[in-house]
Amino acid sequence: MTTTHEENYAFPRGFNLGDLILEGNRMPLLTPSEDGGFCLLYDDVSEKKADALLESLSLQLLEHMPLESLRVEMFDFGRKKFYHLSPLQYLSIYRVSHDDKMIAEHFEELEHTIITRHQELLCCNRPNLNAHNQKSKLKQNYHLVLINLHHFPTTEIELRRIKNFVESAVHAGVYVIAFGNQEIETSGHEGVQTILKHFKNLRVTNNEFEITSEIFEHTQVFEVATFEPLDLARPALLEQIMTNANPEERFAPESIKLETDTKVMK
Incomplete structure (x- = not known):
C-alpha cells in the first residue's frame, strides 16, 4: 500500500514486551525492533501467556500507528488463536x-514486496523503510x-528463499x-x-519469561526490579482501533468517490 498521509510513518524502535516494576513504578521493557523481530518459544503450560503477549503487542501497534500504516x-x-485480531480482517489490516x-x-x-522495495525505494540515503517514509510523500506500509x-x-x-527473507525483510x-x-x-x-x-529467542517456561541480554541489554536491572509480561485490555484496544478506522463512514456509499471523466476504450 502507498499513501500520501502526512502522519509519522515510522515503525516503533522497540517491541513492547511488558513492564519493569521498581518500587511501584512501571516502565515499558522494549526489545529493539531493528533486529527485525524475535522468536517466542513456550512450553505446554505457557501457551496462553505467550498468546496474550502476541495479541496484545499486535493490537497495541495497530492502535498506536497511523491507520493502515501497519x-x-x-x-x-x-x-483460532487471536479472537481480538480476527474482526480486523475485513478492514484489511x-x-x-x-x-x-x-x-x-x-x-x-x-x-515480492521486499524485493521491490529493495530495488526501487532503498538506497544509500534511504537504507530502510523508516528512512524512506520520513523523506517521501508516498508512504509505504509496514x-x-x-x-x-x-x-x-x-x-x-x-x-534459499527463507534465508533471503529473514536477511532482507527488516x-x-x-x-x-x-x-x-x-x-x-x-x-x-x-x-x-x-x-x-x-x-533472538524469548522463552516462556512455567509462565515465567526468561529475559536474556539478547532480548534486553540491561539485565542487571532484574536484581532490583520485576517483570510483568504484556497482557493488555484487548477488547478495549480492538474497540479503539475500530473507532479510529470508522468503518461505517469508510464503507458508506456516499464516501466512495468514483472517478469522473473516464473513457471506455474500444
Missing part, C-alpha cells in the same frame, strides 16, 4: 493464511508477520515474530532452524 499477517493452521496453498501465495506476495513455526516454512519453500519494513512450542527447537527442518538462529 498490516498484521498470520501464517497458522488449526484453531489483519490477514490469516491457514493452509499450504494460502501460505505459499501469501509468502510470495511478501517476498508488515508484522506472525509465524507459527509448526506450520511454516512448508517443505515446498526452498531454504530493511523493507517487514518484521517477524515467530512462535511455537519449545519442542520446535529440535526440529530437523532447515528452514525452521534458519529462523530460530536468525532471530
Whole structure:
C-alpha cells in the first residue's frame, strides 16, 4: 500500500514486551525492533501467556500507528488463536493464511514486496523503510508477520528463499515474530532452524519469561526490579482501533468517490 498521509510513518524502535516494576513504578521493557523481530518459544503450560503477549503487542501497534500504516499477517493452521485480531480482517489490516496453498501465495506476495522495495525505494540515503517514509510523500506500509513455526516454512519453500527473507525483510519494513512450542527447537527442518538462529529467542517456561541480554541489554536491572509480561485490555484496544478506522463512514456509499471523466476504450 502507498499513501500520501502526512502522519509519522515510522515503525516503533522497540517491541513492547511488558513492564519493569521498581518500587511501584512501571516502565515499558522494549526489545529493539531493528533486529527485525524475535522468536517466542513456550512450553505446554505457557501457551496462553505467550498468546496474550502476541495479541496484545499486535493490537497495541495497530492502535498506536497511523491507520493502515501497519498490516498484521498470520501464517497458522488449526484453531483460532487471536479472537481480538480476527474482526480486523475485513478492514484489511489483519490477514490469516491457514493452509499450504494460502501460505505459499501469501509468502510470495511478501517476498515480492521486499524485493521491490529493495530495488526501487532503498538506497544509500534511504537504507530502510523508516528512512524512506520520513523523506517521501508516498508512504509505504509496514508488515508484522506472525509465524507459527509448526506450520511454516512448508517443505515446498526452498531454504534459499527463507534465508533471503529473514536477511532482507527488516530493511523493507517487514518484521517477524515467530512462535511455537519449545519442542520446535529440535526440529530437523532447515528452514525452521534458519529462523530460530536468525532471530533472538524469548522463552516462556512455567509462565515465567526468561529475559536474556539478547532480548534486553540491561539485565542487571532484574536484581532490583520485576517483570510483568504484556497482557493488555484487548477488547478495549480492538474497540479503539475500530473507532479510529470508522468503518461505517469508510464503507458508506456516499464516501466512495468514483472517478469522473473516464473513457471506455474500444
